[in-house]
Amino acid sequence: PGESLHGYRICIQALLLDRPKIATTNLSKYLEVLRSQQNRPAKCLTVLWALGQAGTADLHEGLKVWLGVMLPVLGIKSLSPYAVSYLERLLMVHPNLTKGFGMIGPKDFFPLLDFAFMPNNSLPPSLQEQLRRLYPRLKVLAFGAKPEATLHTYFPSFLSRATPSCPSGMKKELLTSLSQCLSLDPLSFSVWRQLYTKHLSQSSLLLNHLLESWDSTSKKVQQSLQETVRSFKVTNEELVARGPGSTQDVASCDAACKELLCKMRGRGFPWPRLLLVLLVFAAGFLLHDVRTHGSFQASSSAHLLRSSGILLASQQAWQRVSHCCLEGYRWLERSLPAYGSQALSTLQPLLELLWVKGGEAAVAASQLCSSLLSWLRGSLPHVAEWLQSRLPEALLHFAECVRELLLFLVRSCLLPLLECMAAALEQGWKHWLESCNGESSWSCVREHLANVTYSTWIYLENTTVSVTNWALAVISGH
Structure with a gap:
């Protein structure tokens, strides 16, 4: 008594850091000590602290300590805060939970x-909230690396707790977990069928939850659920035939089963698919009719369209559309040069001003970069010396490798690319000067733009005429 305990603590930490299994070989003995000394919280907390050092470097051993010693005393008021805080610290120190898979069942x-x-x-609300924040990670640890093979073992306990009277937060978590069991582990459906008659009220809640979340349920779960719901439907009829019992629960389950079966049968007639099939059928019939009679004009479809007046109306509509397009093209042909010259005269001063300002900005940016480079050139030796004195040798070697790689990329890729671009620009500039008789004037630029615009419109005109002729030939059968 009266002596400092820091030395003992350091020894315990060092020992369990190197050999954490020393603390977990006989946890039942330490649990007996805690239960016999629970009226002496200081001694119990000392034991918990010493055992908890096993989880500093090993999540597996830390969870073993918590599950074997701290979880059984979680309801003791004086020890609960430390147990919850230790669990939070353990999961924070070990964010990779894979090493703890298989520990929580x-x-x-x-x-x-x-x-x-x-x-x-027995937990106060603050500790309960703290434990609730840790619950998602505990759930991951419990389900393990292969939840599709283990979740059916959790299903009965989830289902038995999902009573209509349980708290809303817990009910939401239970229903979510039950849905997760059904979606990941197919064996959960067979477990549910076995438990159905003994858990009618819980099954009613789960069926209604599945009904509400039907749109977000995967197709695989919907198909597996179909067999289960039909089995429940038969069971409901048998329960009703036996006589009065839990009639209300059976009626609720039966109503949910009926709605789920209606959902499974579909949402009504598939009109879009029918229209698509009819469209494909009509197109195939038209092609077959044209091929049989040799041309569209001689086909039965054309005869039907002529007799009904649809062909004449479509030809008139096409003529109107063609006439409007032709008038629009002629208007563009008349108006574009005038509007183009007007826009050019308006934008020319602005473009020249923008060119001048851009040149000034480029000169200012180059001067700024030059001053910055000169400053860096003077500062780099000092920075290099400082880095060499503080950075490890491996990092410096890595930086040297990166520098060599960048130099290689610049010499072998970037510089040849820039040379090719410069050569292409120079060649283009020479062609430009030759076309402008050695002078780069605005009139020459305007002439080139006019030529490009004229060529584009000629191409569009030819394309439009070709498409029009093809469409008329298809309609008329020539």
Whole structure:
């Protein structure tokens, strides 16, 4: 008594950091000590602290300590805060939860679920909220690396807790977990069928939850659920035939089953698919008719369209559209030169001013870069010396490799690319000067723009005429 305990603590930490299994070889003995000394919280907290050092470097051993010693005393008022804080610190120190897979099973998980969500338990609200924040990670640890093979073992306990009277937060979590079990582990459906008659009220809640979330349910789950719901439907009829019992629960389950079966049958007649099929059929019939009679004009479809007046109306509509397009083209042909010259005269001063300002900005930017480069050239030796004195040798070697790689890319890729671009620009400039008789004037630029515009419109005109002739030939059968 009266001596400093820091030395003992350091020794315990060093020992368990190197060999954490020393603390977990006989946890039952330490648990007996805690239960016998629970009226002496200081001694119990010392034992918990010493055992908890096993989780500093090993998540597996830390979880073993928490599940074997701290979870059983979680309801003790004087020890609960340390137990929850230790769990939070353990999961924060070890964010990679894969090393803890297989440690938490249903026997340990569901007491944690009750502590986190059930009100009026032995935990105060603040600790319960803290444990609720840790619950998602505990759930990941419990489900493990292959939830598709283990979730059916959790399904019965989830289902038995999902009563209509359970708290809303817990009910939401239970229904979400039950849906997760059904979607990931197909064996959960067979487990549910076995438990159905003993858990009618819980099954009613789950069926209604599946009904509400039907649109977000995967096709695989919907197909698996179909067999289960039909089995429930038969069971409901048998329960009703036996006589009065849990009639209300059976009626609720039966109503949910009927709605789910209606959902499974579909949402009504598939009109879009029918219209698509009819469209494809009509196109195929038209092609067959034209091929049989040799031309569209001689086909039965054309005869039907002529007799009904549809062909004449479509030809008139096409003539109007063609006439409007031709008038629009002629208007553009008349108006474009005038509007183009007007726009050119308006924009020319602005473009020249923009060119001048851009040149000034480029000169200012080059001067700024030059001053910055000169400053860097003077500062780099000092920076290099400072880095060499503080950075490890491996990092400096890595930086040297990166520098060599960048130099190689610049010499072998960037410089040849820039040379090719410069040669292409020079060649283009020579062609430009030759076409402008050695003078780069605005009139020459305007002439080139006019030529490009004229060529574009000629191409569009030829394309439009070709498409028009083809369409008329198809309609008329020539």
